[in-house]
Amino acid sequence: MKIIIFEDEKHNAERLIHLLQQCVPSLEVLAVIESIEEGLSWFASPVHTADLIFMDIQLSDGNCFEMFDQVDIRIPIIFTTAYDSFALQAFKVYSVDYLMKPIDIKDLKRALEKYAYFKLPPEPAINISRLAEEFFKRENTRFIGKINNQLVYVKAKDIAYIHFSDGLTWATTISNQKTPLDYSLDQIEKMLDKNLFFRINRKLIVHIDAIKKITTYYNSRLVIQLFPLIDAEAIISRERVSSFKSWLEGQTQSP
16 A cells, blocks of 8 residues: 655654554555645646555644645545544545544554545546545434334434344434334444444344443353343354454454
């Protein structure tokens, strides 16, 4: 993977490269750019090529967003910054992810997986608008249900877990609100972000943040404790234990 790093502090650039070397088998750092002026010169070069850009927001001579008014950047960007106030502005220019410093290697791995998931073929040039559109679709997935003849919806990002019980599919949110959904678990599983959700058995899909405790169980299985609490056994079948552990480590699940 060929990358460009926009970073005006040498130790931050060196640390990012060190983390990337642990995540990317064949890493090639084409340049470390410290200023907007240097960045504009690089983008103006007819031979500039890179798979991915890591960009700090505050560079030595100003805010990196000044560049976007002058050049049409068609390379995916992962922002790296100590400031959370620029997140919305970052997504307006179609970034892949927004990592807060100091960067955690787990967050970095997830950002790289997100980039790989949405990566388009190299020819024609990557369409960042489409990449951002697909990202927002997944982030804003909603499911419709019905309560007392009233249509309701629940956002995927608010769901703690989804389970099948008494012939119905139920979504339980992080605030412990339960909503019956008009979908099967198979349908829902295909629509959820596989980095965040995992189907532990035939009747239960869980969000990673809803898992509070994992213990071993007989017959080589695992049992998990969820919050909010669930009125059912959350047991991971022996066949799914290996893929569950890989998921916990941030490895992309197979389709």
